[in-house]
Amino acid sequence: MTRPLPYFEVSQRLSIKEKVGQLFMPAAFINDSEEEVLRLEKLISEHHIGSICFFHSRASAATNFEGKKEVIHNKNSFGRLKELIKRYRAAAKYPLLIAIDAEWGLAMRIENTPQYPYAITLGAMQNQAELVFEVGKQIGLDCRKAGIHWNLSPVVDINLNPENPVIGYRSFGDDKKQVIEYARAYIEGMYSMDVLNSIKHFPGHGDTAVDSHLGLPTIEKSEPELLQNELYPFTELMKKNIDSVMVGHLAVPALSHGKAESASVSKAIITDFLREKLGWSGLIISDALNMHAVSKKFDRKGTVECAAFEAGNDVLCFADHxxxxxxxxxxxxxxxxxxxxxxxxxxxxxxALSSELVDGHLQQDEELMQNLAKESLSLLKGTFSELEEFRNNGFEYLQIGKQNGLFSELLSNRTNNGPNTLLGIFPKQVKPKDNFGLTDTELQLIGQTLKEKNTVLYLFGNPFVLNLIDWQQAKTVVVAYQDFRSFQENAANHFMGKIEAKGKLPVTLKS
Structure with missing residues (x-):
């Protein structure tokens, strides 16, 4: 591995143009064509790019998800990722930093790689910072095996708005102190593997209802309110082992002299507030500059990148021009x-480049997954004795959403078409868009079942799904958060009365 020369030496060698090129972080896609790969190699070589950030494919990029382009899939995605990293690093005159968004593992961007639970699932665990550390460590190890130096995570936004279309499940919850505790544990886990981190999305994206990939959210709160809530995790975490702060695309007029401008291009927010008032001296990276919240406001090529730099960003993420x-x-x-x-x-x-990369195949830590499933399972309504009575009286099983059959298979010898209904909800997607992928017919069937049947409900997905239904009508409600095998096995054991639910819902549902 090529290690960078010391700063005092290299600063004399690079021209000012080369130094500017180092500040750019264009996107790389594992499913690019050879023509597109050659184009990025040329860009890296000719413009002395300092870093790249990997995504899955152009068709599945966040700002394109509303399009109709076919998403390409690759069974050997991990091998392809390693191959491209090798090529892009070879194209660089100076050592290239490789970044990715791997909040819940490489699987966030690279299919057929280990996936760990979403932050909202981890947030359901009580006093389990050690387990969160292990998640960060495993994700860091996978990054090292891939050749990735910089994981642009964790999200430290406080989950304050159930209508949030882009943060929700990516946040540890609505308790700011637990957000800090678990984010710090996750960071320390990655740190143990020598993987860089980035806390995001400054100054706090949790209390918004607009997807910043598509539009500009606005938070109308005073500076004291923000310091007590949205900004609190940032100010606390910036005290130790933070490599970078990512600035989000959201307007916060109280911090920008009343202007409704995106924080990512606001000198008032980045330079005057984050740098000077809060005293952050480390690196600042923009959120993806192709996101419509900011990109649509700059017509001429290169102007959004320039505006983001002038505002105070050091690295320009997903720079298209x-x-x-x-x-x-x-x-x-x-x-x-x-x-x-x-x-x-x-x-x-x-x-980042002082440590050698790690060889080896990726392998899911199944024991860790089982422990995460056990500690996060949350009993929202009902009691142990009520579940026992429900089982003894007999029940039929109804599954809504994805038809992953493990939960039902584990209970198949207990169903007997009794008077009760065990309802398993497996939402097709984790994001709230289009009712989490649940159809109107499915929602109507859920509503009818809750109204007419004595129902026990297990939810294997985003807990905000419960805001779509009258879940209070159920006798018992249990949130399992994920549909991984270990989570379904654990939920089945809970239903059978073999284990207790140790978790607690980390967010507040609509009243």
Missing amino acids: VEEGIRNILEKGKTAQIEKSFERLWKLKER
């Missing part, structure tokens, strides 16, 4: 700012 952006920054940017941003980035490279 590199050549034009470099030219604009060279024309308008201050040399002192360019030098300082380059210094922050290069010193991060020195740390």
Whole structure:
């Protein structure tokens, strides 16, 4: 592995143009065509790109999900990822940082790789920071095996809005102190594997109801309110072992002199507030600059990249217009700012590239998954004795959503078409768009069952699904959060009275 030269030496070697190129982080896609791969290799080589961030495919990129392009799938996605990393690093004149969003593992972007539970699932666990540390450690290990240095996570937004279309399940919950505790444990786990982190989405994206991939959310709160809530995890976590802060695409007028501008291009928020008032001296990275919340407001190529840099971002993530952006920054940017941003980035490279990468195959830690399932399972309504009476009186099983049959298979010898109904809900998607993938017919059937039957409900998905139904009508409600095999096995054991539910819902449902 090529290690970077010390900053004091390399700072004298690179031209100002090369230093600007180092600040750009274009997107890389594992399912790109050879033509697209060659184009990125050329971009890296000719413009001295400092880092790249991997995504699955152009068709599945967040700002394109409403499109109709076919998403390409690759059984050997991990091998393809390693191959591309090798090629892109070879194309770089200077050591290249490889980044990814792997909040719940490489599977967030790379199919057929280990997936660990969402943050909302981890947030259901009580006093289990050690387990969260192990999740961060395993994800960090997988990153190292892939050749990735920088995991752009964790999300430290507080989950304050049940209508949030983009944060929700990615947050540890609505308890700010637990968000801090679990985020710190996750970071320390990655840190033990020498993987860089980035807390996001500053100044706090939790209390929004607009998807910033598509539009600009606004938070109308005073600065004191923000310091007590949204900003609190950032101010606490920035005190130790934080490599970077990612600035989100959301308007917070109280921090930008009343302007309804995106934080990601706001000098008032990034430079005046985050840098000067809060005293953050580390690296700042923008959220993806292709996201419509900000990209649609800049018509000319390269202007959003320049605006993000001038506002105070050191690294420009998902920069679509590199050549034009470099030219604009060279024309308008201050040399002192360019030098300082380059210094922050290069010193991060020195740390990230000081350790050798790890060889080996990816392997899911099944024992860890079982422990996470046991500690997160949450009994929202009902008692142990009521469940026992329900089982003894007999029940039929009804499954809504995805037809993964493990939960029903484990209980098949107990169903006898009795008067009770065991209802398993397996939402087709974790995001709230289109009712989590549940059809109107399915929601009507759930409503009818809850109204007419003596029902025990197990939910294998985002707990905010419960806001769509009158769950209070059920005799017992249990949230399992995920439909992984270990989570279904654990839920079946709970239904059979073999284990207790130890978790607690980490968010507040609609009253």
